Amino acid sequence: MTMTKLANATLFDLKTGLSEEETSKKRFLTDMEKLFNDTETLQKELDAGNNPMIYEYYALDLPKTEGDIQYGTSIVYPGTLGGEYYMTKGHFHEILETGEVYFCMSGQGYMLMENPEGEWEIEELVPGRAVQVPPRYAHRSINTGNEPLVTFFTFRADAGHDYGSIETKGYRKLVVERNGKPEIIDNPKWQQ
Secondary structure (H helix, E strand, O other): OOOOOOOOOOOOOOOOOOOEEEEOOOEEEHHOOOOOOOHHHHHHHHOOOOOOOEEEEEOOOOOOOOOOEHHHHHHHHOOEEHHHHHEOOEEEOOOOOOOOOEEEEOOOEEEEEEEEOEEEEEEEEHHHEEEEOOOOOOOEEOOOOOOOEEEEEEEEOOOOOEHHHHHHOOOEEEEEOOOOEEEEEEOOOOOO
16 A cells, blocks of 8 residues: 655744745735835835844645645734835735734734725734634734744635735734834725
8 A cells, every 4th residue: 555645844944934945925015015104204215125024934835725724924024114114015815714823933023904995903013922813803013022923824725815905905903113122003095
């Protein structure tokens, strides 16, 4: 009898979230032009030749069929742009009724969530804390610390990602640094 390979396995570093077995997708400042609030400061950085990596994540080549599970890690690097903390783009799922779980491995920050009806919530991410993002909620990881924010995530494999809604409208709330501490403010550019 021969063995059939049924499962996928990936080794991630428990501190950095990186994998020597897989290739991460990297997001630089140029990939975030529509997402940071202070577009003037963003353009000045790009004009000066500065294009830092904001975050990277693993989108593994796993089956994307109903009943399967996707997983990976996300690493958001520390920093701010115009006072706004570095963050992921954030997304809804194409299958809107999809939840997702994030487990913080290292670093500190927040998970910002909002639904199409205007309800929003923010949960702290610290090592060992898991956050369940409810179905119908867009979500974004935000690094408010001085080291990379590393999370492990998992969601239904056929859910897909809708980044366009966030790029067009933004989030209702922003997390900015004020007097050395995170503060949640209304997004002055949020579009109804």
